Each structure stands twice: as C-alpha cells, then as structure tokens.
Amino acid sequence: MSIKLTAPLTEDKIKDLKIGDEILLSGTIYTARDSAHQKLVDLLKEKKDLPFDPNGSVIFYVGPSPAKPGQVIGAAGPTTSYRMDSFVNTLLKVGMKGMIGKGPRSQEVIDGMKKYCGVYFGATGGAAALLSKSIVKAKVIAFDELGPEAVRKLEVKDMPLIVINDCKGNDLYVEGQEKWVEE
Amino acid sequence: MREIQVKEISKIIKKLSIEASTIANDELIKKIEESEKIEESSVGKAVLKQLLENIKIGKTDKTPICQDTGFTVIFMDVGQEVSFVGGSLKDAVNKGVSEGYTEGYLRKSIIKDPITNPKNTGDNTPAILHTNIVPGDKVKITLLPKGGGSENMSRIKMMKPADGIEGIKNFVVETVKNAGGNPCPPTVIGVGIGGTFDYVAYLAKKAILRDFGDRNKDKQIAKYEIEWLKEINKLGIGPAGLGGKVTSFDLFIEVYPRHIATYPVAVNIQCNSNRKKSFVL
Ligand code: SF4
Numbered sequence: 001m002s003i004k005l006t007a008p009l010t011e012d013k014i015k016d017l018k019i020g021d022e023i024l025l026s027g028t029i030y031t032a033r034d035s036a037h038q039k040l041v042d043l044l045k046e047k048k049d050l051p052f053d054p055n056g057s058v059i060f061y062v063g064p065s066p067a068k069p070g071q072v073i074g075a076a077g078p079t080t081s082y083r084m085d086s087f088v089n090t091l092l093k094v095g096m097k098g099m100i101g102k103g104p105r106s107q108e109v110i111d112g113m114k115k116y117c118g119v120y121f122g123a124t125g126g127a128a129a130l131l132s133k134s135i136v137k138a139k140v141i142a143f144d145e146l147g148p149e150a151v152r153k154l155e156v157k158d159m160p161l162i163v164i165n166d167c168k169g170n171d172l173y174v175e176g177q178e179k180w181v182e183e
Numbered sequence: 184m185r186e187i188q189v190k191e192i193s194k195i196i197k198k199l200s201i202e203a204s205t206i207a208n209d210e211l212i213k214k215i216e217e218s219e220k221i222e223e224s225s226v227g228k229a230v231l232k233q234l235l236e237n238i239k240i241g242k243t244d245k246t247p248i249c250q251d252t253g254f255t256v257i258f259m260d261v262g263q264e265v266s267f268v269g270g271s272l273k274d275a276v277n278k279g280v281s282e283g284y285t286e287g288y289l290r291k292s293i294i295k296d297p298i299t300n301p302k303n304t305g306d307n308t309p310a311i312l313h314t315n316i317v318p319g320d321k322v323k324i325t326l327l328p329k330g331g332g333s334e335n336m337s338r339i340k341m342m343k344p345a346d347g348i349e350g351i352k353n354f355v356v357e358t359v360k361n362a363g364g365n366p367c368p369p370t371v372i373g374v375g376i377g378g379t380f381d382y383v384a385y386l387a388k389k390a391i392l393r394d395f396g397d398r399n400k401d402k403q404i405a406k407y408e409i410e411w412l413k414e415i416n417k418l419g420i421g422p423a424g425l426g427g428k429v430t431s432f433d434l435f436i437e438v439y440p441r442h443i444a445t446y447p448v449a450v451n452i453q454c455n456s457n458r459k460k461s462f463v464l
Contacts, residue, residue: 020226035301062250063250063251063290063292064250064290065246065247065250065252065288065289065290066288066289066290067288068245068246068288071244071246074246074247074250074288074290075241075246075247075248075249075250075290076250077249077250077251079251079331079332080331080332080335080365082365102332102364102365102367102423102424103332103363103364103365103424104363104364104365104424122364122423122425124230124233124234124237124423125249125332125364125367125423125454125455126234126237126248126249126367126454126455126456127230127233127234127236127237128237128246128247128248128249128250128251129237129238129240129241129244129246129247129248130233130236130237130240132246132250133240146301147291147303147305148250148290148291148292148303160233162226162425172425172426173363173364173424173425173426175426176224176226176419176421176424176425176426176427177363177418177419177420177421177424177426178419178426179224179419179426180223180224180419180421180426180427180428181417181418181419182417182419
C-alpha cells in the first residue's frame with residue numbers, strides 16, 4: 001500500500017516514514033540541480049531571500065527536457081543526487097524537508113536528515129516520461145538563464161516515490177543491497 | 184567514387200537524434216521483460232515494470248524516455264569509396280544534431296566552456312564524432328545519446344601487465360559496485376582492454392553499441408563476458424539500486440593489441456535507457 005503525502009511537508013508528516021515505504025506525493029515542490037543549488041546557497045550566505053519558502057519544501061533534482069506545445073513539462077526524471085550533497089545541510093537548516101533524486105547520499109547528508117528530520121525520496125532514474133505524467137503544473141520561478149537547470153515550481157499529483165533515507169539515519173540502498181548480495 | 188551530399192547526413196542525424204531519445208529499441212523492451220521475470224526482489228520488479236510503462240509513454244507521447252538526452256556521440260563507418268560533397272561533414276553532423284534536438288524538444292545539455300563559463304550552447308552541439316574508414320562505398324551511422332549519470336560512473340585504469348585477467352575482472356566488478364544506484368541500473372557494461380590511454384576508452388564505448396547476447400567472436404573473451412556479468416549480478420545492487428538480482432543487462436568486451444609495458448582497461452557504463460540508433464546509407 002502506498003502512503004499519500006502532500007507537500008509542503010512537516011516533521012509530523014514524515015517522522016514515521018521508513019525506508020522502503022512507497023509514496024504517492026502530491027502538492028507543491030521545487031526543482032533545482034547543480035548550478036541552482038550553488039545559487040540558492042549563495043543567496044543564503046548573503047542573507048537574501050530564496051525564490052521560494054524553504055520551510056517544509058521538497059526539492060526535486062531534475063533538469064527536464066523542454067515541453068512540447070500543449071505539454072505541461074517534457075520528460076522529468078531524477079538526476080544523480082550526490083552532486084548536490086555539499087549544499088544539503090545548509091538547506092535542511094532553513095527548513096527543507098524532502099529531496100527527490102537517485103543514487104546514494106553522503107554520510108554528512110544522512111546525518112543532516114537525522115538532525116533536522118528530513119527525508120530523501122528515490123524516483124526511478126530513466127523513467128522520466130512516466131514521472132512527467134504526475135506533474136500537473138510547472139513554472140520557472142528563478143534563474144531562467146540556466147535553461148534546464150532553472151528553478152521551477154511544480155504542482156504534482158501522486159508522483160511515485162520510495163523512501164531511501166528516513167529521519168532515523170537508515171539507508172535503503174545499503175539495506176536493499178545487503179539483502180540481495182551473493183557472497 | 185560514390186558521392187554523398189552532406190545534407191543527406193544532416194537529415195539522417197536529425198531523425199536518429201529524435202528516434203534514439205523517444206523510441207526504445209525492441210531488444211531493450213524484450214530484455215526488460217525477461218529481466219522482470221528473473222528478478223526476485225519485489226521492488227526490483229516494480230522498477231522494471233515502471234521502465235516498460237515509461238517506454239510505452241515515450242513512444243505514444245513522442246516524449247524522451249529520459250530527460251537527459253545526453254551528449255550526442257556518433258560513430259560513422261565511412262566506406263573509402265565515398266566522397267562527401269556539398270560542404271563540411273562535421274558541420275553537417277552538427278546541423279543534424281541541432282535540428283533534431285531543437286525540433287524534437289530534446290534537452291540541450293552541452294556547456295560551451297568546460298572550465299569557466301556555464302553557458303549552454305543551446306542546441307546540444309557539438310557532437311562527438313568518431314569516423315572510421317572501412318572498405319566499400321557505404322556509410323553506417325550510429326547515434327548514441329550518452330547520459331551524464333552513467334558516464335560519470337565510468338572509469339579508466341592503466342593497469343600493470345602483472346595484474347592479469349583477474350586484476351581486470353576485479354577492476355570491472357569494483358567499478359560497477361562503486362557506481363551503485365547512480366548510473367540507473369540495470370546497466371550495460373562496455374569494457375575496453377588494450378591499445379592506448381585514449382583508444383581503450385573508445386573501445387569501451389564501442390562495446391556498449393553491441394546488441395544483447397552478441398558475444399565477442401573470440402571464444403575466450405566471450406566466456407569472460409558471461410562470467411563477469413554473472414559476478415556483477417551477484418552484487419545485489421538491482422534495478423534502480425534498490426536491491427535485487429538484475430544489476431546489469433549485459434557486458435561486452437572489445438580488445439586491441441597492447442604495448443609490452445601497458446595494460447589499459449576502461450569501463451564505460453550505459454544506463455537502462457540504452458539508447459542507440461543506426462542507419463546505413
Ligand atoms: S543515467 Fe539515468 S538519468 Fe542519466 S540518461 Fe541514463 S537513464 Fe537518464
């Protein structure tokens with residue numbers, strides 16, 4: 001059974017999530033990847049406002065392909081998350097609660113999720129046409145000049161995700177692989 | 184001499200660009216279906232089902248199956264009796280890529296200045312073009328949109344001759360293990376052995392162009408392909424790295440003679456989208 005969640009998130013909504021939980025995420029989320037993360041963290045350093053309210057926010061690591069006429073967004077699957085690792089704790093500190101991406105996170109990020117209660121959701125890499133179906137609205141809200149890397153505000157409906165890291169420091173990649181490894 | 188207008192090349196490349204990103208090859212669909220049956224982990228199975236569903240949506244909606252429509256790598260086998268007329272071949276290739284990526288609504292992922300200036304070239308050019316002169320009067324074009332996630336997990340190593348075949352195997356398996364869920368498994372593994380520092384990477388990339396089950400002509404190497412794939416599928420990484428039996432779909436080895444002092448090995452990882460399209464002109 002999938003768990004339905006609505007973003008923005010709160011500690012209450014996510015504190016009991018466990019690794020391996022299947023999630024259908026709805027609500028408002030934001031996109032950001034390499035360059036946008038640098039810019040967001042720079043803004044925070046300069047004590048300026050972010051282009052969105054970080055409180056309870058969920059950030060989807062994605063650089064979508066362009067929308068065709070009549071489409072909300074093009075293909076929109078996750079990019080590899082480790083490249084964003086060095087920025088995560090700064091964002092968790094100002095209230096970010098969720099991240100969507102693919103691939104393992106650093107220990108620093110896992111510790112950060114424990115400390116600030118955050119969750120890392122995995123979306124299936126390569127399933128970008130499928131994932132785009134759960135995006136009902138998309139709008140560039142910052143850094144338009146970055147093209148696919150611009151920050152977008154997305155409205156999502158039942159986006160299929162899986163909990164990779166929960167608030168308790170568990171890691172589905174480690175546990176899943178340990179379960180299936182053959183010596 | 185057979186004359187070929189370079190504008191023909193542009194047209195073909197444009198078409199291949201769009202098709203490679205939106206229409207999955209039949210052999211891939213078959214492979215995912217087979218893997219879904221073999222996979223024992225339920226989340227692994229679910230991921231494979233998502234990939235099949237994704238391929239269907241890509242085809243009906245003419246949407247890229249993955250948002251990262253890659254660096255456009257083109258392999259061209261050019262018959263030595265062919266003469267290209269009507270302009271520069273390289274320009275014609277880039278024109279095809281530019282039109283394909285623009286008109287096909289594919290993502291443009293190429294940054295002009297790799298060091299300082301994060302400015303996108305805006306049309307996914309330039310492509311990487313490998314030309315290979317062969318006998319005859321045909322031109323075979325193979326287009327491979329190569330995603331960044333799996334390319335980042337690829338490795339090259341100048342090993343010692345004393346490391347031997349065990350050393351190479353360990354390096355290949357280690358590389359896949361370290362890549363974990365990052366390169367969107369199930370992956371396809373291309374291994375290059377021999378040649379020089381630059382050539383071995385080319386061999387590894389060429390290896391991922393082979394069709395599933397198309398074993399190396401050399402029986403011993405073919406045996407390594409099967410054995411190493413088996414080792415990799417014991418790692419437990421599984422579809423999307425969530426744990427399971429199917430970590431890689433296949434593994435291909437390409438070899439070339441080596442210098443007495445060197446033992447170059449390259450591992451090029453290709454992701455589950457395994458995009459590639461060919462055309463013979
Ligand atoms: S590695 Fe994953 S995200 Fe990147 S192109 Fe391949 S399937 Fe897409």
